[in-house]
Amino acid sequence: MTVPPEELELAAAFPPAERGRWREMVKGVLRRSGAATEDTPLDEIEGLLARESYDGVPIAALYTRDDAPPGRPGLAPYVREVRPDGEGIAGWDVRQPHAHPDPAVTRAAVLADLENGATSVWLRLGGGGMPAAGLAEALRDVLLDLAPVVLDAGESTGEAAEAFLSLATERGNAAEVSGNLGADPLGLAARTGAPGSLDEAAALAVRCARGFPRLRAVVADGTPYHDAGGSDAEELGAAVAAGVAYLRALTAAGLSVDEAFGQIEFRLAVNADQFSSIAKLRAVRRLWARVAEVSGASDGTAARVHAVTSSAMMTRRDPWVNMLRTTIAAFAAGAGGADAVTVQPFDARLGLPDDFARRIARNTQTLLLEESSLARVVDPAGGSWYAESLTEDLAQAAWSWFTEIEKAGGLAAALDSGLVAGRLAATWEKRRKDIARRKAPLTGVSEYPNLAETLPEREPAPSAPRGESGGGLPVVTYAQDFEALRDRSDAHAEATGARPRVFLATLGPIAVHTARASFAANLFQAGGIETVTGAPEEFGAAGTTVACVCSSDKVYAEQAADAVRILRDAGAVKVWLAGKGTYEGVPGDVAGVYAGCDAIEVLETTLHDLGVSE
Template sequence: MTVPPEELELAAAFPPAERDRWREMVKGVLRRSGAATEDTPLDEIEGLLARESYDGVPIAALYTRDDAPPGRPGLAPYVREVRPDGEGIAGWDVRQRHAHPDPAVTRAAVLADLENGATSIWLRLGDTGMPVAGLAEALRDVLLDLAPVVLDAGERAGEAAEAFLALAAERGNAPDVSGNLGADPLGLAARTGAPGSLDEAAALAVRCVRDFPGLRAVVADGTPYHDAGGSDAEELGAAVAAGVAYLRALTAAGLSVAEAFGQIEFRLAVSADQFSSIAKLRAARRLWARVAEVSGASEGTAARVHAVTSSAMMTRRDPWVNMLRTTIAAFAAGAGGADAVTVQPFDARLGLPDDFARRIARNTQTLLLEESSLARVVDPAGGSWYAESLTEGLAQAAWTWFTEIEKAGGLAAALDSGLVAGRLAATWERRRRDIARRKAPLTGVSEYPNLAEALPEREPAPSAADDGEPRGGLPVVTYARDFEALRDRSDAHAEATGARPRVFLATLGPVAVHTARASFAANLFQAGGIETVAGAPEEFGTSGTPVACICSSDKVYGEQAADAARLLRDAGAVKVWLAGKGTYEGADAGVYAGCDAIEVLETTLHDLGVSE
């Protein structure tokens, strides 16, 4: 048998690629776009294409072998997965989430999931899910020694844990039961402002080590920080800070360092930003390995990571696009080496998911595992110099944030002082501006909206705020909320008046000249629920709207824009937009790529008499 070389020279037949030659070719492209000139030095070309993430991690235009740090799968710091090369890959844990308040409905849904691809169950209990008293009914058909169960009960974590442990003991499954009791007092404080008990979490961990060896007790949940608009590094840093606080509490309760590490599972959000999500999971293992190193822990303390598709990225409008978002996120979770993955149903923002939505969420993972064979490759991102560099940069940024939290007295103190909230709020405002300017596009919402869509109806999900009492903790944001609020105003206006708000697109010149900008303007206005009608400026008087937008090329604007604006004003226009950046007599302002679309749409709805 021929043994292949350790390194395949796949590019041996091609001429050598030189960085300066690449820069010269890129410079030629940038010169044509006006971003560079003949005098621009070659060593500045890459900088013209570079950018930074919300964490300040540089995103370069080109990565090479020099950007790939050494490392192998299965070895600390576990960046390249916990599983070593050559190990048989069974795949990750397909973890389906349930939050229906009716235990009988949950019981049927749980059974359907476990019979059709799910390998573990995540139960939301308490005020935002099923009553704790219904736990036994919901799990009546579940073999606890085969299907791991993860609890998420918030303020009722202790009560839910006791109920589950009693059920396991009653069935005689104590030695074989697996899953996680979901104790996360710091995550509770982050979400609700309610003080959680580290002592209670530690006591549960001690019981698990003593009586339920296959069960974990504690979750270090990073999703509250993601859901508040935080960056990847901010989520990671806070999650690691929570993990360190739990390590201290568990060892103080009598567990060894190794036992304490074995009781903690991380929960992190993955989004449609594929590479950032992959890097986040890889960086999480890197960070936790560093904590293990300074704690004097032995081998086998790699972070166990439960990846959940982002709630913040999900939309109410055009919710079917959420299937695509969650597919990308699930792929990133698998490629990033997640131990367990939860795909949220596409209708999660509309209420309780129906059977179809849960089936699609489940089958998304089945496709990745069984048809794409994603889990059969150890560390798929390991060959990407970009992924390696992004992982390291993200880990460094997260560690810096973690140390800042520690200097503030730990995560509990940082939450109480407002340090965490202030940092997340600043990041959210930056992201919010990018969304408003459509630099971070949301398909079906800020781009390519469907004003004729009929949203599916869903049963409302239980909410902790149903009693009318204010809740503390970090805010919960969704990326689409500003655009969706404008769509809601448009819907209310249409229901009250029988017609949607409308803007007239005054097109100048031949179709080939004005189509590009007319299409751009129509797409922008529709993102705010404003329909458009196009025609020559002379047709404005019969359009039934007081707002117009002139659309054509810069050349035509120079010849006709001022006259067109005057014609529109004479016909009763109270606002005249112009599709483009130029300033022309009679036009109030321009709409263009990078403009503040939210501001444009709010102004337009106001001019159209649409109430807030």
């Protein structure tokens, strides 16, 4: 009789996994794609698949047990969350944003959110939202001892904080009120160029520490650097530099080191790159734990992190896809151990969100918490060799940037000198090129656009004082170049009654030309350009002056030259060819459109050739 083993060996029926054998199998695939040859050494195979992030962090093709083993949950450096052994896991704080300028409307929306899954309130005040004077009305029916309130008032921080503290005192909630007053003078300088007051932030922190023990005063906001096109490490390094500057100001104002740490909360962006977002949230705790160590803080000073779904990744076109983007980002926030999570409504780029959009944003988090049980696991990403390695590499890159900022005199000096702006601009140009070449595709915008879509109409949002001319970091969105082309097409259609159009001249049987014709149609439509398809002889009736020849390489060798001649004889001022190769008889000025080409350049050229004004 066979006695079963005490432990089940899941891979017992398979031969041991060997890295060399894996490389051999991958080499076979790369040979078929042309990326490797028979002579390519096996030790070079992984390098062919590796890439780098915008921070220069290497992203390998394969990770193993040797790559950054995890630490223990709940212990310094707090990479693996801050709650040890699953104790007290109740989920993160579902923090809903509100920016409507009418306090009565905001009050109704706040109550609806709190009654339907939200657990805290994030109020944008001042120039970007509701007047600070309307705070009491907006919070009239909110139980301040139960629902944390976070303020975001920019230049009106002092006024808004005073109004909130007075309200809490009048209601007798001084000991129970929680949230954050949102003082972030360096973030204000980054957003607007206006110098904020560290002394004001420190004074508010002292008031909170002395009279409002559960309330924080200061936010070290990394989102202005993310929104300017910065990388993950650049956002982290700048946020930690802000946090250190606030520590100095708060301790100088009389707070102990531990009290100062207790007054600061981080705010970071998370996007649809889930692994990078997970690593970012884990890395900020690693970085802040190091700051705490050298500052002499006691144990338990783990970074408190508010994760916000990225504004830069949101699109104005096909906004429904934003639901998918924010769901992935919210998952990453939860898996990365965020203490509070804000999911931006899918219509955020269109104006003030409606009730449906706020409901979807709330329910995204409810599904992750209640149905996916994401918060019932300590550090869901822990033990993933990729996530562990990426966390460590990202933390190292962010620490290098943080120390560069410190050497420049701190974040305020680095902002004034242009060091931060220059670094972010260089990163944005790299990302922008990847987007233009569709290496970083945007569904519904650069890929699979819907020219017939009808966008939801929304009430205009108050203009936030960010990135305006005369100061502050720029505010970018990943879709902005493609959306600008779509806007040009819309204006042309409104003025002339028809969209710009390109003729796809197909050669050979349908099975031969369909793949490249579909590719070309998708590319041109990303710029708001309609496509019509037919044989080259049908070009004259297409109502356009630009054509694109579509077929296989074999057919091109036989027919492309004649097709170009027919198109030009029929009046084509510009002829493209779907493919990357060169073919005998085809004039040199016939450029190719292919995977990896600069789609923005192609589309701008085409709109110009079609007479569509900028």
